[in-house]
Amino acid sequence: MEKHYDYIITGGGLAGISLVHFLQQSSLQDKRVLIIDKSKKSENDRTWCFWERERSPFEFLVYHRWQHLDFHTPSFSQTLNIEPYTYKMIRGIDFYQYGEEMLISHVNVDKSVENVHEIVNTDSGVLVTTERNSYTASFCFNSIRFEKINKKENHYLDQHFKGWTIRTKKPYFSPDKATLMDFRVPHQGETRFVYVLPTSENEALIEATLFSPDLLQSEEYDRIITDYIKEYLPEIGEYEVTHEEFGVIPMTDFKFSAGENNIVNIGTAGGNTKASSGYTFCYLQKHLQKMVAQLEKTGNPHVKKSIRQRRSAWLDRIFLNVLQNHRVPPPKVFGTLFENNKPSQVLKFMSEETSFPEELRIMSTMQIVPFFRAMLSTMLPI
Numbered sequence: 464m465e466k467h468y469d470y471i472i473t474g475g476g477l478a479g480i481s482l483v484h485f486l487q488q489s490s491l492q493d494k495r496v497l498i499i500d501k502s503k504k505s506e507n508d509r510t511w512c513f514w515e516r517e518r519s520p521f522e523f524l525v526y527h528r529w530q531h532l533d534f535h536t537p538s539f540s541q542t543l544n545i546e547p548y549t550y551k552m553i554r555g556i557d558f559y560q561y562g563e564e565m566l567i568s569h570v571n572v573d574k575s576v577e578n579v580h581e582i583v584n585t586d587s588g589v590l591v592t593t594e595r596n597s598y599t600a601s602f603c604f605n606s607i608r609f610e611k612i613n614k615k616e617n618h619y620l621d622q623h624f625k626g627w628t629i630r631t632k633k634p635y636f637s638p639d640k641a642t643l644m645d646f647r648v649p650h651q652g653e654t655r656f657v658y659v660l661p662t663s664e665n666e667a668l669i670e671a672t673l674f675s676p677d678l679l680q681s682e683e684y685d686r687i688i689t690d691y692i693k694e695y696l697p698e699i700g701e702y703e704v705t706h707e708e709f710g711v712i713p714m715t716d717f718k719f720s721a722g723e724n725n726i727v728n729i730g731t732a733g734g735n736t737k738a739s740s741g742y743t744f745c746y747l748q749k750h751l752q753k754m755v756a757q758l759e760k761t762g763n764p765h766v767k768k769s770i771r772q773r774r775s776a777w778l779d780r781i782f783l784n785v786l787q788n789h790r791v792p793p794p795k796v797f798g799t800l801f802e803n804n805k806p807s808q809v810l811k812f813m814s815e816e817t818s819f820p821e822e823l824r825i826m827s828t829m830q831i832v833p834f835f836r837a838m839l840s841t842m843l844p845i
């Protein structure tokens with residue numbers, strides 16, 4: 464006989480742990496919950512950066528914050544004051560440890576380290592089958608990407624990156640200022656830039672990031688980082704690489720299924736990754752908060768997309784079309800955005816918080832002809 468829960472959460476990464484957190488803060492806190500992940504989540508496998516105006520639901524986990532961000536293209540350099548926003552960093556390991564503590568302190572939440580094979584709707588709820596067990600529940604919140612992205616019929620770019628955390632011998636960085644995007648690296652016809660995220664005078668995460676269809680060999684990312692350090696961080700002196708991170712984020716207008724009946728897809732699997740930037744953290748938190756509030760009120764966790772979200776999805780599609788078809792050189796796309804608009808307005812736009820007139824104003828500052836062509840082609844099948 465299968466063990467029964469109120470909710471099963473498949474995938475205990477960012478979305479899974481966030482959902483447990485929001486459930487615990489709601490009137491649904493006594494529900495019997497099972498969270499299943501194939502990994503123990505004991506590795507520091509990613510670093511989340513994001514910007515916010517208000518306090519994060521995970522403010523207590525923020526490792527570092529910046530109010531000033533450098534931005535560079537070959538023809539434009541500026542230090543952006545992003546007030547009222549703050550750029551924040553949360554380390555994966557701190558987030559996962561918080562998840563573990565939460566599970567230990569709540570007796571109604573179980574965790575199982577298993578590989579999930581299948582999730583199906585049944586007459587009375589859902590059946591989740593793993594390598595060893597079967598479980599039933601009223602709802603399954605799934606963040607495992609079972610769905611294959613149809614790359615041919617959608618815009619698609621991989622955002623792929625390798626980051627080094629480095630520790631310098633002498634104090635070198637200003638921890639109150641980060642480099643958001645530095646496009647001065649050779650871009651080889653694709654979007655390539657470097658982040659520099661100092662967390663102390665001696666420590667920074669330096670990340671080589673590309674938006675392109677093909678991944679590089681590991682040494683090629685290393686070369687971008689070493690060349691960057693040589694050219695743009697002179698006099699850094701001796702340093703050691705204390706940690707490496709690698710990641711791939713899909714940038715696509717493919718419509719991830721939101722799930723149906725008693726299965727609800729969340730996180731990247733549920734379409735919470737912003738197609739034009741790969742940022743996920745804040746969109747996912749906002750979505751889950753809305754979902755839990757609706758579940759509390761109506762018993763239905765399926766949240767409909769707002770008109771603004773649908774408008775943003777269309778704008779993302781235009782940006783992806785411009786990038787994928789090289790309609791404008793990549794540094795110019797982002798350079799134009801920051802050169803012609805207030806930084807806080809660009810971040811508001813990228814956070815999907817702008818009104819329609821504000822979006823029109825921002826779009827009018829972009830390269831009109833290529834963006835208009837991209838807009839027309841988003842109306843046709845790919």
Ligand SMILES: Cc1cc2nc3c(=O)[nH]c(=O)nc-3n(C[C@H](O)[C@H](O)[C@H](O)COP(=O)(O)OP(=O)(O)OC[C@H]3O[C@@H](n4cnc5c(N)ncnc54)[C@H](O)[C@@H]3O)c2cc1C
Nearest residue numbers: 474476477478500501509511512579710730731742743744
């Ligand atoms: C290295 C990296 C850095 C990133 N940095 C940022 C950033 O700075 N800012 C930002 O906004 N976004 C960032 N992202 C994008 C996004 O925020 C993350 O991918 C985020 O973790 C997505 O959350 P999720 O819950 O959807 O997926 P995940 O956190 O990946 O969780 C999915 C979970 O499912 C588990 N799983 C998979 N298959 C199975 C299976 N068959 N059975 C059981 N468990 C399974 C995995 O072990 C994993 O724990 C980054 C992504 C990566 C990869």
